[in-house]
Amino acid sequence: DTEVTQTPKHLVMGMTNKKSLKCEQHMGHRAMYWYKQKAKKPPELMFVYSYEKLSINESVPSRFSPECPNSSLLNLHLHALQPEDSALYLCASSPLAGGTDTQYFGPGTRLTVL
Amino acid sequence: LAKTTQPISMDSYEGQEVNITCSHNNIATNDYITWYQQFPSQGPRFIIQGYKTKVTNEVASLFIPADRKSSTLSLPRVSLSDTAVYYCLVGDISSGDKLTFGTGTRLAVRP
Secondary structure: OOOEEEEOOEEEEOOOOEEEEEEEEOOOOOEEEEEEEOOOOOOEEEEEEEOOEEEEEOOOOOOEEEEEEEOOEEEEEEEOOOHHHOEEEEEEEEOOOHHHOOOEEOOOEEEEEO | OOOOEOOOEEEEEOOOOEEEEEEOOOOOOOOEEEEEEEOOOOOOEEEEEEOOEEEEOOOOEEEEOOOOOEEEEEEOOOOHHHOEEEEEEEEOHHHOOOOOOOOOEEEEEEO
16 A cells, blocks of 8 residues: 545635544555645645654644644644635655655645635 | 755647756755656655666656756656646755755646
């Protein structure tokens, strides 16, 4: 299995809602990532988990809360989002094999905040 | 962390070879060069990775000169389905680098 899966594919939420994005991989990778991508822009790194511990947080607002329950799962909890948070949210994983580490991306969740 | 510079866009025709160059003047000794392809509303997909000289796989070649300050992704005989954004990334995960996506090159392949 060489796939990163993300659910849901699409999500529409209001600014007062609480929702979660889910990401799963079964490749035995020990690093997982969340990216945010706005239209016609490159992906921007939000969080990096290495061996299930948060290793990099790119100063993302607290309304985004990541969680890594185990080495195969990565969640992104959303609360009190703003319309400008509407974007494609990408999850990725990598083996954590050093300089040759390759990131495998999921298809993304298209989030719309009303 | 080495910063990368790529052309914003390129046009080509089906069947042609396309070469996309990436500049990374301050590349570090341990950094690798990795290229990703991204179609609209999909996650980026790994194409190729190299450290020096030339690397070739079933979809592309990567040319890296001796000084490693630039690299060129070569796509042989492109088709319409190669229309995508191509990103060059430079870094070393083992050193704690977070690989940063630059602006990428938007390639348009025409019939």
